[in-house]
Amino acid sequence: xxxxxxxxxxxxxYNQGKSNESRALEETNLQIFPKxxxxxxxxxxxGKSTLLYSIAGLxxxxxxxxxxxxxxxxxxxxxxxxxxxxxxxxxxxxxFYLIPSLxxxxxxxxxxxxxxxxxTDREKDGIQSLRRFGIVExxxxxxxxxxxxxxxxxxxxxxxxxxxxxxxADEPVGNLDSESARNVLQILKELNEVDQQTIIMVTxxxxxxxxxxxxxxxxxxxxxxxxxxxxxxxIDDTKKVETIREEDPETRELSLLMSSFRSLLPxxxxxxxxxxxxxxxxxxLLSDLSEEQISMAETLVREVLFHNIESKALMxxxxxxxxxxxxxxxxxxxxxxxxxxDQILEQVESLxxxxxxxxxxxxxxxxxxxxxxxxxxxxxxxxxxxxLRIGSKIGQTELKKRLDMSQKLGGIGLHTQTAEKVAxxxxxIMLLKYS
Numbered sequence: 001x002x003x004x005x006x007x008x009x010x011x012x013x014y015n016q017g018k019s020n021e022s023r024a025l026e027e028t029n030l031q032i033f034p035k036x037x038x039x040x041x042x043x044x045x046x047g048k049s050t051l052l053y054s055i056a057g058l059x060x061x062x063x064x065x066x067x068x069x070x071x072x073x074x075x076x077x078x079x080x081x082x083x084x085x086x087x088x089x090x091x092x093x094x095x096f097y098l099i100p101s102l103x104x105x106x107x108x109x110x111x112x113x114x115x116x117x118x119x120t121d122r123e124k125d126g127i128q129s130l131r132r133f134g135i136v137e138x139x140x141x142x143x144x145x146x147x148x149x150x151x152x153x154x155x156x157x158x159x160x161x162x163x164x165x166x167x168x169a170d171e172p173v174g175n176l177d178s179e180s181a182r183n184v185l186q187i188l189k190e191l192n193e194v195d196q197q198t199i200i201m202v203t204x205x206x207x208x209x210x211x212x213x214x215x216x217x218x219x220x221x222x223x224x225x226x227x228x229x230x231x232x233x234x235i236d237d238t239k240k241v242e243t244i245r246e247e248d249p250e251t252r253e254l255s256l257l258m259s260s261f262r263s264l265l266p267x268x269x270x271x272x273x274x275x276x277x278x279x280x281x282x283x284x285l286l287s288d289l290s291e292e293q294i295s296m297a298e299t300l301v302r303e304v305l306f307h308n309i310e311s312k313a314l315m316x317x318x319x320x321x322x323x324x325x326x327x328x329x330x331x332x333x334x335x336x337x338x339x340x341x342d343q344i345l346e347q348v349e350s351l352x353x354x355x356x357x358x359x360x361x362x363x364x365x366x367x368x369x370x371x372x373x374x375x376x377x378x379x380x381x382x383x384x385x386x387x388l389r390i391g392s393k394i395g396q397t398e399l400k401k402r403l404d405m406s407q408k409l410g411g412i413g414l415h416t417q418t419a420e421k422v423a424x425x426x427x428x429i430m431l432l433k434y435s
Contacts, residue, residue, distance in 0.1 A: 001234045001274050003031040003072065004166065004198055005055060008066035012050050015252040024050040026221045027064070034165075035233045037192040037199045039209055042218035048202045049170055051209075051218070055200065055425075056089060057081060069165070069370065069407065086115055090159035094171040096142040096151040098158075105130065105139040108158045115162075118360040123159075127325065129157040134303045136325035137317065149180025156187060167191060169201040173208075183306055184210055277432055278302040284428050285340060297337075304341065311338045343369075348432045351390055359387035362429075366422050372414070381412050389426060396427050 001053035007289050011369040012025035025047045032038050040048040053059035057073055065074050078086070096108050106113075130136040131151045137419035143151060152172065159167065169188060173181035186421075191210055192199045201208070209215050212402065214226040282294055286326060300317055303309045318334035320326020327334070347365050351358045363382045367374065372417060384401045388394045394402075405411020414422065 003067075004034045005030075005032040005049075005071055005200075006054070006067040006168050007031070007434045008065050008067070010051075010054060010066065011062050012054060012059060012204060013062040014048075016062060023221055028218065028223055031233075032198065032200065033233050034198055035192070035196045037189070037211065038200045038201070039214060040200065040210035040216045041203055041206070047221040048204075048218050048219045050221075052200065052202045057085065059158060062304075067146050084127060086111060087162045088164055088166060090162070090164040090167045092152075092156055092159050092167065092169040092172045092173040096143070096155045096175075097146075097262055098151060098154060102140055102141065102142075102145050103136070104143070104146070104154050107143070107154060108161055110158060111162050125161055126157075129161045130154075131299060131325065133157050134308065147180070149183060152176060152180065152184050153187070157185070158193060160191070161402075164197070165233070166198045166200070169199065171204070173203075176406065177233055179307075179324055183308065186306070196359060196417060198388075217370055232279070252392045256392055279307055280431060281341075281344070281428065284424070285337065293322070293328050296322065297329075300327065301341070304345075311342050314338050314341070332344045344429060344432065347429055348409070351429065351433050355387045355391050356383075358390055362386050362390070362426075368423065369425070370421060372418065372422075378407065378412050381410075386410070386426070389430065398424055399423050 007028055007030040011023075011027060014024055020229075020316065028051065040051055042048050042364070043178040050059055054061055055068075057066075057068075061073075065072050068088065069074070071080065073081070089411045092131070098112070102110075105123060108129055109122040109126040112125060120142045127136060127139065130139055133156060135150055135153050135157070136408050138150060138154070140148060143154070146154065154173075156172075167188070169419040172188070173184050176184060185208065188199055188201065191197045193211075202213070203209075209227070210229065213230040214229070216223055216231070217225045243371075278298050281301055282298050286305050297318060300314050304314055315334045315338035317325075318327035318329045318337065319331045321330075322328030343365075344358065347362065350365075353361070360383055363379065363386055366372065366386075371394040381402075383400060385394070389399050400419055400423040403422055404416050405413070412419075
């Protein structure tokens with residue numbers, strides 16, 4: 001695998017040879033590989049933004065060169081540089097740089113307008129980009145009408161509307177409150193893990209470092225060390241396999257969930273887990289809607305799971321016409337869906353109680369939802385087996401086995417199909433509970 005970005009002996013000196021000469025970047029060598037999430041970290045004035053702008057082609061090197069996708073900046077024609085900036089690299093800044101006189105949709109479509117694309121074509125792509133980041137309802141508004149977090153989402157949508165391979169982000173959450181910052185960082189994480197885009201982010205906040213595959217530490221214009229969280233570069237040595245500590249209940253629960261949801265990967269833990277939860281929850285609740293209707297609903301469910309919207313707003317958006325940025329559902333279905341979602345999320349919250357109390361409430365929920373009739377012994381056994389599952393002592397296979405097993409053999413004696421439904425519902429709620 002060849003590096004997507006190669007930096008060779010890069011130096012940046014301002015006002016070279018003058019009395020106010022300033023060395024922003026000393027000799028720097030760095031390689032970044034496709035699909036990596038790299039954070040450039042250090043205090044203010046250490047040269048990290050200069051390095052990022054050099055990679056972007058916005059800062060001309062004093063010495064050295066940068067190669068992007070096999071082509072050195074020094075050997076690129078003006079046309080090649082223009083093409084790289086329009087389609088190869090997406091830029092996200094701390095300041096949003098939205099044009100106040102343009103609508104949100106027109107702001108997002110600007111990169112396509114500069115390429116001369118037809119208005120109908122670029123607006124279609126712009127709506128899709130806004131829809132993905134849960135702000136399509138803001139399409140006709142102006143920047144002054146949006147919150148800081150919404151503005152940054154618009155800026156991200158604009159940066160990605162031409163589907164660049166590389167995304168450069170300079171302190172992208174520096175002007176945001178903590179909740180909006182988390183949402184933006186989650187978006188960048190998803191772009192890397194799901195869309196397989198190469199992310200390079202500059203930050204001075206140590207709380208952000210866990211998001212990266214690799215952290216480049218800088219000080220006084222120099223790279224002083226490198227920290228690897230997840231190795232994505234080609235290596236010769238066999239990668240070490242992380243062992244699961246039996247005493248760690250969270251790790252044990254993840255292992256159990258991965259056996260229930262075969263498509264759940266270790267990389268989807270933490271920030272990427274919410275989009276995965278949304279997809280699985282939609283699959284759990286829906287079956288006969290179009291792909292477009294489900295895609296829109298998935299975006300909205302993510303917003304609910306991220307606590308950005310309430311269920312009432314979800315219902316209204318699902319009922320709105322698809323062409324207007326809604327889900328295109330009918331109102332009855334939207335109301336029933338929102339109600340069902342509320343029931344599930346309420347049950348997820350109830351599992352945060354003590355195991356015994358949570359198991360009792362969970363048993364009542366399952367009995368009511370699936371219209372199950374149990375005697376006192378069956379009820380006791382159901383609560384006991386749910387307590388084991390909530391405590392990550394057993395997984396889906398053992399749960400289903402005990403639900404389906406006859407009472408004579410110590411099981412609960414449910415009908416096989418009912419046992420499958422109960423086990424499936426339980427695993428879905430355990431997935432949503434996991435964080």
